[in-house]
């Protein structure tokens with residue numbers, strides 16, 4: 001099969017299209033013919049050789065942890081049928097595999113007709129991560145939550161899922177990103193200017209702002225971070241999911257799909273690139289201001 005891949009670490013232009021063996025699903029997994037795949041920070045870090053998780057990465061490596069497509073092979077005990085239209089997440093232990101003609105999914109849900117392929121392709125890990133973080137925060141109806149890093153790939157998903165839980169959502173981001181957050185129905189704020197009671201805070205930016213978030217919410221118990229490894233030393237929970245032995249948020253995929261079906265959830269897509277322009281996709285994903293997900297439309 002054809003795949004976007006890299007055989008050495010480096011800048012975006014180490015990505016090329018090559019021929020690589022087709023994968024086959026193991027127990028509980030499915031294989032999809034990929035329609036679209038998201039670009040995530042982990043893909044950029046692995047490609048650059050900057051991720052400790054990538055130390056033992058087998059090269060060539062196919063980036064991409066989120067994908068949407070049509071089921072064409074069903075592994076033993078997997079609840080899916082050939083022809084199902086789905087979106088989901090690749091086996092995370094492999095750290096990639098989505099930007100190819102065929103990809104394995106570890107968990108998935110049916111793609112609603114109303115959710116375009118490009119949006120579904122960028123949804124998987126963002127929805128799983130957002131759900132996990134909101135569960136940890138025990139975010140409920142009527143609470144106010146502040147999301148720092150609200151306009152990025154995960155942030156733009158988490159703010160919508162938080163609002164769907166009945167929370168009042170404040171999205172902290174640079175002023176340039178405020179119209180984008182307003183387009184999602186979210187009240188934008190500048191972190192240093194929050195002057196109202198906030199029950200919970202989620203740090204998606206990993207920008208060294210945990211002390212501010214603790215002060216705003218009154219306690220480290222009210223804060224969760226997805227991106228700041230200093231969190232635990234300040235009493236703030238660092239959510240890493242299944243790979244760290246924590247509960248995951250995969251149940252959120254069906255919730256997001258149901259919301260999308262009702263027109264209450266979308267995956268903001270910043271730009272869509274063909275596989276031959278994967279290097280440009282990685283370069284854009286690294287540039288601020290980030291508004292939603294960069295997606296690769298997997299048609300070779």
Ligand SMILES: NC(=O)c1ccc[n+]([C@@H]2O[C@H](COP(=O)([O-])OP(=O)(O)OC[C@H]3O[C@@H](n4cnc5c(N)ncnc54)[C@H](OP(=O)(O)O)[C@@H]3O)[C@@H](O)[C@H]2O)c1
Nearest residue numbers: 041129149151152153154205207226227239240288289290
């Ligand atoms: N723990 C987990 O399980 C998990 C899962 C997925 C992702 N993550 C991590 O979560 C983070 C966000 O992921 P993502 O996909 O949303 O990334 P993304 O699309 O690149 O977005 C990053 C967001 O953080 C903001 N940001 C970055 N540095 C900032 C700073 N110094 N001050 C203020 N805002 C800043 C960005 O704002 P601008 O664009 O305006 O700079 C952007 O809104 C990444 O670090 C990623 O590795 C963790």
